[in-house]
């Protein structure tokens with residue numbers, strides 16, 4: 001119909017602000033092709049990959065996260081949005097590596113043994129990556145050994161574990177106890193998440209923090225890393 | 240109960256997940272037991288388990304006040320232990336177990352199956368009957384069929400834990416497996432631990 005201009009927005013005709021606004025809307029609506037197109041347009045206009053990532057993609061996904069938390073969006077919509085963001089990130093990732101975007105820290109993350117839910121974990125991985133973390137994602141159904149191997153190999157700042165089943169939550173404690181046994185528990189910040197968890201559970205198994213969602217995960221990770229670097233340098237000053 | 244207690248409590252109340260109401264009635268009928276009062280809560284809370292414990296508590300404190308005995312038929316269902324913490328403080332008993340799949344299949348068999356092949360997706364009679372509404376529409380697969388592999392890409396097998404011997408349901412379960420791209424298996428297990436729990440709950444008090 002002629003009087004429905006929304007149907008034929010030409011992305012390349014929008015100015016930068018309008019385009020970023022449009023990208024937030026397109027992410028919200030899970031429109032993958034539009035996101036890819038807009039990422040290319042911003043890059044052509046000279047935006048750094050890092051700026052496209054943070055201002056367009058991460059900010060758009062942050063809005064999606066808020067509406068998911070508040071029960072306005074549901075799992076399918078979040079998945080569609082995550083898909084669109086993933087497509088945008090696939091374009092940016094090689095460029096980010098080239099242009100030396102800031103590196104905040106490193107995280108190894110995986111869903112625990114017996115559990116193959118991964119939607120939440122994938123979202124956390126993506127938002128952590130978007131916030132400048134180097135993320136090594138071990139996928140699903142991880143036994144103690146695969147966490148241990150990955151920690152030894154990658155020496156991350158953070159270990160993240162996800163569980164969505166009441167029956168698999170306790171496995172997080174098995175992993176943390178294994179870290180203690182090997183005397184390496186304090187080398188890592190341990191973050192845990194998944195819908196059935198809560199703060200009391202995280203505390204009872206000896207994790208450093210429970211994170212309700214991906215946004216909280218990013219904030220908590222940054223805070224705890226800063227805290228740790230402060231106390232490390234304080235310790236060095238004393239020494 | 241003191242003789243002047245104005246509130247007389249009689250009979251038995253089951254507070255059940257909507258996905259277990261029909262099964263509860265079948266168990267009672269098969270055992271020739273008298274019909275207790277049954278209060279069902281919406282089965283689709285499966286996908287929003289944080290709503291379960293508060294709603295069950297409301298039932299216990301509301302209609303539950305009129306009954307001598309109150310039982311809860313629910314899995315933990317992803318409440319992360321919240322349901323049991325609440326029931327403990329209310330002094331009400333629940334059928335043990337994390338999921339309805341587990342008490343229909345039997346704890347040992349379920350644990351063994353889940354350990355051997357974590358990528359199993361389970362259906363019960365109820366879930367087969369309501370597959371289109373609860374799974375297909377519930378996960379948005381009707382609107383976004385392309386999400387199927389994001390949901391089920393890590394899964395290998397659909398196991399239909401059958402309560403009844405019904406070729407129509409078996410046909411639907413097989414079609415569901417095809418639709419999700421999973422191998423299909425049926426295990427006829429009847430009412431499993433649900434029957435045990437209900438029979439025990441309905442046994443005359445004091446024995």
Ligand code: B12
Pocket residue numbers: 075078109114115116117118119120121123124159160161162163164165166167191192193194195196210211212213214215217284285286287288314315316317318337338357358359360361362378389390391392393
């Ligand atoms: C989608 C879903 C599925 C999908 C999974 C697809 C996939 N690829 O992951 C499908 C349909 C395949 C599925 C299968 C099953 N599921 Co399921 N599933 C859900 C559902 C509806 C949503 C989970 C989800 O993805 N949420 C969206 C994401 C974004 O949220 P999230 O996972 O909570 O993650 C956020 C936070 O928790 C946090 N976070 C998560 N992980 C981490 C990790 C770290 C380190 C940090 C910092 C933060 C963090 O940040 C995330 C982003 O904001 C939940 C119910 C619910 N509302 O939780 C049931 C639920 C988890 N499933 C459940 C069950 C029982 C199963 C099955 C056994 C069911 C069956 N019929 O066979 C199988 C499991 C098989 C197995 N071995 O794992 C139960 C668990 C019950 C219990 N007692 O434990 C639930 C609670 C539903 C229910 N009430 O019964 N499921």
